Amino acid sequence: MQDILVVDDEPLIRLGLKKIIDNARAGFQVRGEAGNGNEGLEKLAAHRFHTVITDIKMPGMNGVEFVKSIFSRYPGVRVIVLSGYAEFEFVRETMKYGAVDYLLKPVDNQDLLDLLSAIGRKPGAAGSEPDASPASPPLPAPKNDPISRAKAYIAEHYRHNISLNEIAGIVHLNAIYFSQLFKKETGENFTGYLIRCRIEQAQRLLEDPHNRIAEISLEVGYEDPNYFSRIFKRITGLSPQEYRAQRGGRNA
Template structure:
């Protein structure tokens, strides 16, 4: 997978880039985020991203200095500049340090993905002697339908559901003729990267996230899926042990889980299963500790994030609703107005955001 680092001091700009980028289709993943050039350079050393998307005006080390440092240290790394200022001087700096593209805020999704595709093509062209970075689009498309299912089953500690999904995937790979070793390696890599994301989101160590495997794992679609499923099973066993055998419920972990999954349909039933307590106990303990119900806390998370995104007038309110976890825009309008006493569009016009 092609690793991407996003650098911008405005969190909602980073959120927009993450939301608009067609990452799976392009065979890319968000490796990290930074809010200034200094942090970005440190992350670049640790993560070794292939692409850096950076703002130009930031406190401390700005985008100009960052591009200069990266260009000297990592000449093969690709850069895409995003700036809110149509400034010729910035454009000159971007060209001097061989930025692939220069995008103006508000970011246009088509322009962003065109720039990312250009980066990908240049990376592939620069490495003809190595294994190509290009991915089989049909496999990525197939896996895209399974990843949300596996993510949901993992977060709910539903091993049976995950195993059933893996069995279905193995059969579909076989029927579709996606059985070449290079195809199966892509399947393994994409699903193991998803596992790495899931273990990190659940504050789990990296014991089951190694991506090294032998040729036996690529002998057939069944062998590949079985290998990947075993890594998921191992991670789930450790997560269950971590949650189930604690002396008492850690409410900070519950709150952290909600902060990471607020865009998903999180329910009290799901949280109770995930943390091995009764619904009644979890509900009472959370309200006693934080002075509000789980439902109210989840609503607060979504509304505050939506309000933050509304500050950027370039984001359509429909997109704000979707990013906050509401597919029904009309329902989002009602909930938002009830929470803040003003409709999203009115808040944006009034400048209260």
């Protein structure tokens, strides 16, 4: 059985999470609750929990400091962070300190249960005692940064007609917030980033003289070769033909 500690300053949220988890009867159960980070540490000192689910914004000790304290004192404990759209910068901080994943509010019941199940399948989770010694290294956090996931998705699907709204949905973020976060993290907006990915791939393809420009245009997501050529020149300062000529290619 995976013992879970729920930490949130809203009693109704704690009650809701407890009902979702306990009613699932899936090998995990809420064994403790706390209203802030300080109370959470007291609970952890009194009972060996396998997993902590904690809010980011709480009075007293906030979620970031709470997670940092957990992994300095109880590095074997898995931590799931709950956050709103506007709090993702804090989520990033908790990931640095070892939080294994995060869920956006309002929490989707199935997402929560799936995540707990995944954690329970990891070695040292349910049925084992977390190591209370600070000498044990914290578990590494998975690469679940939404911007990293978005960039990976673009790299795989840049040739298709993908939109900001589509990718925002894939990474479970509000489209407006995702757009702002993407610009902040990458230094360019979504459309500019997508175009650059396409043109960089086109440059690689143009270096092979056997690839015709019309075919390259389709390969990188542009049905109209003339439009592709205009975009290519706007980004590189050269037409595709000029770019290829500079590299000794011939075919158009």
